Amino acid sequence: xxxxxxxxxxxxxxxxxxxxxxVINGKWKLPIIIxxxxxxxRFTDIQESIAGITPKVLAKELKELEGHKLISxxxxxxxxVKVCYKxxxxxxxxxxxxxxxxxxxxxHREKIFRE
Amino acid sequence: xxxxxxxxxxxxxxxxxxxxxxVINGKWKLPIIIxxxxxxxRFTDIQESIAGITPKVLAKELKELEGHKLISxxxxxxxxVKVCYKxxxxxxxxxxxxxxxxxxxxxHREKIFRE
Numbered sequence: 001x002x003x004x005x006x007x008x009x010x011x012x013x014x015x016x017x018x019x020x021x022x023v024i025n026g027k028w029k030l031p032i033i034i035x036x037x038x039x040x041x042r043f044t045d046i047q048e049s050i051a052g053i054t055p056k057v058l059a060k061e062l063k064e065l066e067g068h069k070l071i072s073x074x075x076x077x078x079x080x081v082k083v084c085y086k087x088x089x090x091x092x093x094x095x096x097x098x099x100x101x102x103x104x105x106x107x108h109r110e111k112i113f114r115e
Numbered sequence: 116x117x118x119x120x121x122x123x124x125x126x127x128x129x130x131x132x133x134x135x136x137x138v139i140n141g142k143w144k145l146p147i148i149i150x151x152x153x154x155x156x157r158f159t160d161i162q163e164s165i166a167g168i169t170p171k172v173l174a175k176e177l178k179e180l181e182g183h184k185l186i187s188x189x190x191x192x193x194x195x196v197k198v199c200y201k202x203x204x205x206x207x208x209x210x211x212x213x214x215x216x217x218x219x220x221x222x223h224r225e226k227i228f229r230e
Binding site: 006007009014017019021022023025030034037044045046048050093096098100101104107109 | 121122123125128130131132133135137142146150152155160161163208216220221222223
């Protein structure tokens with residue numbers, strides 16, 4: 001009987017979690033959303049607020065976030081032309097994930113120092 | 116005055132979120148934890164429950180999860196030798212993140228179909 005055991009189905013949870021991971025993939029997207037949400041609206045400000053991100057990677061990630069309608073990019077016809085980024089209301093729906101990760105990260109760091 | 120604007124500091128949130136992302140990086144770790152948590156304890160069962168994962172990647176990810184003490188690997192001296200994986204209690208602390216991601220993923224899929 002035990003030999004015929006088939007694997008337990010976990011698709012019901014794995015599938016939506018993977019859908020989410022496909023959108024916020026990599027290590028930069030959530031930090032970028034956090035940075036824009038606290039008020040960094042210029043490319044350079046976003047870059048300076050996130051240690052280690054290169055302009056090339058930031059540009060690519062911003063484009064993907066725009067594609068997912070999590071942020072918007074506005075060109076202001078000034079002299080020189082200004083580009084501003086803003087979090088879309090849809091980005092707010094990520095707040096529970098961000099807070100759960102913040103809590104876990106704080107607890108994890110504490111745990112590591114304790115050990 | 117506007118020219119002297121410095122970027123808004125968001126390290127307080129970005130840092131712990133990045134700590135978390137460092138542990139659950141990539142697209143496989145959470146699905147693997149979910150699969151083991153629902154009862155898949157054998158390598159092949161875990162692999163079959165997660166579409167698209169290769170044995171090589173699964174082996175690497177399992178080793179990393181073991182390193183983070185999120186899962187344990189037990190060798191049972193049977194004939195043939197049996198290897199079992201189990202979620203450690205520490206993996207339970209990831210539940211809020213997994214559920215937040217599950218909810219978001221379900222909602223996101225619905226949104227995409229509506230549009």
